[in-house]
Amino acid sequence: MGDLLDHYEADSAWDEMFDEAGRPRSAYTVLHQALQTLSEEDFGTRCAARDRAFRDQGITFSLSGEERPFPLDLVPRVIPAGEWSVIEQGVAQRVRALEMFLSDVYSEGQILADGVIPRSLVTTATQFRRPVVGIHPANGVRVHVAGVDLVRGGDGRFYVLEDNLRTPSGISYVIENRRTMARVFPELFTSHRVRQVDSYPARLLEALRAAAPEGVADPTVVVLTPGVHNSAYFEHTFLAGQMGVELVEGRDLVCRENVVFMRSTEGDQRVDVVYRRIDDDYLDPLHFRSNSLIGCPGIVNAARFGNVTIANAMGNGVADDKLVYTYVPDMISYYLHEEPLLPNVGTYRLEDTDQLHYALERLDQLVFKPVDGSGGHGLVIGPAAGEEELARTRDALLSDSRGWVAQEVVQLSTSPTHVGGGLQPRHIDLRPFAVNDGERVWVAPGGLTRVALPEGSLVVNSSQGGGSKDTWVLAPSGSRPARPAEAVHVYVADRPPSPPPDPGPANQAQQQQQEEEVEGPC
Amino acid sequence: MLSRIAESLYWVGRYVERAEDTARILDVHIHHLLEDASVEEDVACRALLGVMGITDASDPVDINRVTERLAFDASNGTSIRGALVAARENARGAQESLSSELWECLNSTYNSLPSQVERAARAGPHAFFSFVKERSAMILGLTEATLSRDDGWRFVVLGRSLERIDMTTRLLMACFGEPCGPSEWVTTLRSCGAHEAFLRTYRRPANASSVAEFLLLDRLFPRSAFHALGVAEECLAALEPRSGRAGLEGKARNILGRARTQLEFRSVGELIAELPRHLDQLQAACAQAGEAVALRFFHHTKAIEWSLEEAVGHT
Numbered sequence: 001m002g003d004l005l006d007h008y009e010a011d012s013a014w015d016e017m018f019d020e021a022g023r024p025r026s027a028y029t030v031l032h033q034a035l036q037t038l039s040e041e042d043f044g045t046r047c048a049a050r051d052r053a054f055r056d057q058g059i060t061f062s063l064s065g066e067e068r069p070f071p072l073d074l075v076p077r078v079i080p081a082g083e084w085s086v087i088e089q090g091v092a093q094r095v096r097a098l099e100m101f102l103s104d105v106y107s108e109g110q111i112l113a114d115g116v117i118p119r120s121l122v123t124t125a126t127q128f129r130r131p132v133v134g135i136h137p138a139n140g141v142r143v144h145v146a147g148v149d150l151v152r153g154g155d156g157r158f159y160v161l162e163d164n165l166r167t168p169s170g171i172s173y174v175i176e177n178r179r180t181m182a183r184v185f186p187e188l189f190t191s192h193r194v195r196q197v198d199s200y201p202a203r204l205l206e207a208l209r210a211a212a213p214e215g216v217a218d219p220t221v222v223v224l225t226p227g228v229h230n231s232a233y234f235e236h237t238f239l240a241g242q243m244g245v246e247l248v249e250g251r252d253l254v255c256r257e258n259v260v261f262m263r264s265t266e267g268d269q270r271v272d273v274v275y276r277r278i279d280d281d282y283l284d285p286l287h288f289r290s291n292s293l294i295g296c297p298g299i300v301n302a303a304r305f306g307n308v309t310i311a312n313a314m315g316n317g318v319a320d321d322k323l324v325y326t327y328v329p330d331m332i333s334y335y336l337h338e339e340p341l342l343p344n345v346g347t348y349r350l351e352d353t354d355q356l357h358y359a360l361e362r363l364d365q366l367v368f369k370p371v372d373g374s375g376g377h378g379l380v381i382g383p384a385a386g387e388e389e390l391a392r393t394r395d396a397l398l399s400d401s402r403g404w405v406a407q408e409v410v411q412l413s414t415s416p417t418h419v420g421g422g423l424q425p426r427h428i429d430l431r432p433f434a435v436n437d438g439e440r441v442w443v444a445p446g447g448l449t450r451v452a453l454p455e456g457s458l459v460v461n462s463s464q465g466g467g468s469k470d471t472w473v474l475a476p477s478g479s480r481p482a483r484p485a486e487a488v489h490v491y492v493a494d495r496p497p498s499p500p501p502d503p504g505p506a507n508q509a510q511q512q513q514q515e516e517e518v519e520g521p522c
Numbered sequence: 523m524l525s526r527i528a529e530s531l532y533w534v535g536r537y538v539e540r541a542e543d544t545a546r547i548l549d550v551h552i553h554h555l556l557e558d559a560s561v562e563e564d565v566a567c568r569a570l571l572g573v574m575g576i577t578d579a580s581d582p583v584d585i586n587r588v589t590e591r592l593a594f595d596a597s598n599g600t601s602i603r604g605a606l607v608a609a610r611e612n613a614r615g616a617q618e619s620l621s622s623e624l625w626e627c628l629n630s631t632y633n634s635l636p637s638q639v640e641r642a643a644r645a646g647p648h649a650f651f652s653f654v655k656e657r658s659a660m661i662l663g664l665t666e667a668t669l670s671r672d673d674g675w676r677f678v679v680l681g682r683s684l685e686r687i688d689m690t691t692r693l694l695m696a697c698f699g700e701p702c703g704p705s706e707w708v709t710t711l712r713s714c715g716a717h718e719a720f721l722r723t724y725r726r727p728a729n730a731s732s733v734a735e736f737l738l739l740d741r742l743f744p745r746s747a748f749h750a751l752g753v754a755e756e757c758l759a760a761l762e763p764r765s766g767r768a769g770l771e772g773k774a775r776n777i778l779g780r781a782r783t784q785l786e787f788r789s790v791g792e793l794i795a796e797l798p799r800h801l802d803q804l805q806a807a808c809a810q811a812g813e814a815v816a817l818r819f820f821h822h823t824k825a826i827e828w829s830l831e832e833a834v835g836h837t
Contacts, residue, residue: 186648187646199705209726498573498805
């Protein structure tokens with residue numbers, strides 16, 4: 001009998017594993033039983049195996065100069081099929097609406113003309129890129145990849161915290177977490193029907209190929225990375241490797257007459273699609289930051305000429321601006337004539353003086369976010385902040401009310417997490433990943449569940465000591481997921497089984513006699 | 523060199539390759555089975571056993587049973603453990619023709635089998651498969667680094683290549699015996715350690731014909747049937763140099779050369795259209811080549827047992 005859950009006490013937040021009465025929720029019953037049979041010592045053995053696996057594969061991140069194995073918590077997070085279908089549809093719906101919004105604001109701006117979203121909001125957004133106006137992506141897609149951050153509130157519903165439409169990262173950890181879990185805890189999988197996540201790179205490649213400039217039959221796709229010193233470099237090599245495409249740095253690319261080439265041993269080779277993991281700011285020194293050394297001069301013009309597709313498209317940041325975020329429900333009804341399936345977290349627009357004053361009065365109860373930030377940079381959590389920080393935030397809000405939004409604190413749900421000598425509740429979020437190939441938006445069944453490891457903390461970013469969990473989306477019970485149809489090949493059902501392999505020579509009789517023949521000093 | 527030694531070296535090559543390939547196949551398939559909710563465990567497990575020519579009467583067959591039979595069963599020459607025991611047994615009788623480093627590596631692999639099997643019971647089978655893959659990589663490395671390129675080395679390489687063709691063929695048979703989706707093709711490629719090489723070559727997701735093309739016909743990938751056939755042929759060519767001006771004398775070389783040309787001059791479309799037949803032929807060619815090698819080089823003298831009764835009977 002295990003002792004892992006002996007001291008587990010859920011706090012007031014929604015707990016993923018236990019209901020209010022402390023009974024395991026139905027999706028967790030099997031997992032709960034399995035955990036009960038494990039002792040702290042067994043669990044420790046698995047943890048050691050996990051660390052070794054990550055370290056050997058080089059899946060590490062550096063925390064204050066030290067290489068550490070990627071922090072995967074071994075208790076998975078389980079999402080039942082019903083809940084997943086809401087998330088899946090909700091995320092896809094959002095991506096479709098945001099896609100339409102981007103294509104609108106970078107062309108006619110109908111939504112602005114109709115007054116649904118104030119024109120000034122878009123034109124004052126720092127991430128609105130004028131050079132992009134008039135670029136029409138080949139298959140109409142600007143958001144090839146999206147990561148939508150979700151949290152589960154105290155009522156058990158999922159809320160959207162923010163959209164990431166620029167270079168959302170984390171999918172490599174989703175896939176590696178799953179692989180490592182299957183190796184370290186194989187027996188947990190046998191009693192669950194968990195949906196697979198590893199088709200993501202293939203889907204992404206399909207979407208990137210579909211986005212190639214018109215008339216290119218066999219497009220050359222590359223992944224553009226800032227380089228080995230980037231904190232997400234592992235993900236860049238992972239995706240390039242899993243897609244079988246070249247991973248390039250800015251210096252490997254060259255533009256001539258508005259065509260992008262990569263320098264190879266066989267001469268310059270034309271590039272059709274660039275999946276870039278570099279910010280807009282650094283992408284092209286001719287258009288954006290002129291001191292950028294990691295970009296490719298001329299790539300923006302090449303894109304304007306339709307000679308190369310940049311994915312995700314430039315200027316997407318205008319749609320994941322935190323203030324624009326507050327209008328996403330309006331976009332969904334404006335463009336799609338649908339009700340939003342996933343609600344936003346209550347957010348205050350500080351440009352409105354009433355809302356600003358309301359927020360200023362409740363500095364210590366709200367969360368403040370810079371509108372153009374990503375990855376948790378610049379975030380101020382009111383209840384956790386000190387006097388000094390709050391004072392600084394007040395000044396910042398007053399001097400730049402367009403630059404900030406205020407949000408209600410969401411009591412993130414908790415999940416049993418291995419800390420110290422047992423399992424304790426820790427707060428988690430969820431980032432599902434969507435791929436848009438122009439035909440449909442596909443959401444990978446899973447996602448990155450991030451864990452805030454310090455007790456009570458609500459900050460899940462790995463740069464701030466966050467961990468992660470393998471996210472199990474369960475297949476609908478009773479039905480197996482449909483097999484993908486691929487009727488290319490012949491197949492013979494009643495083949496005789498293969499003959500057994502050649503057993504090799506056997507010399508038992510001789511062996512016996514060799515043993516009988518005793519040699520040696522008598 | 524002595525026929526007996528040659529035979530042992532040949533079987534060292536075969537058994538080590540068999541252990542490695544089986545470990546690769548199991549490692550990938552077991553985790554695929556665990557991770558993919560849409561796979562029928564019983565069907566997939568039977569297919570896996572079928573690869574090694576085992577039909578299991580028990581019902582249903584589960585992962586544990588498959589790992590037991592194909593990985594840990596010491597009494598069975600087709601299991602990983604059995605193959606490694608047999609490889610070491612063959613090496614023991616040919617120690618003086620191997621380098622001591624190679625012998626030591628084979629022997630220490632054998633020695634640590636019980637503890638590795640025990641560890642797998644605690645830490646999951648993946649630990650065991652990694653161990654096997656690591657050790658076989660070491661054995662292969664020592665073969666390349668410490669053996670002269672003489673006939674002894676050639677017999678090791680010949681055995682390894684024939685086994686490799688045989689295993690690749692088996693794997694493909696299992697895959698094409700069932701309707702497969704993209705994730706099965708990835709699994710097939712992974713089992714041959716070929717997924718990344720494949721992606722770098724084709725730069726697009728796997729499908730039936732590209733996987734068949736890569737694993738059967740690719741000229742550069744060392745685990746493709748075509749490549750392994752070529753290596754085996756080279757070994758045989760060096761083992762029995764051509765004597766006359768026309769034709770070939772070596773029967774094994776003849777068989778392999780024909781099998782290679784059967785693949786080489788066919789388009790993928792033609793291969794796919796009749797894949798089961800081609801795979802059967804390839805496997806038959808492997809078996810025949812094995813027999814021909816034994817006949818030509820190993821000169822089996824059946825241990826002669828003098829029997830008094832029979833002698834009396836003839837008079």
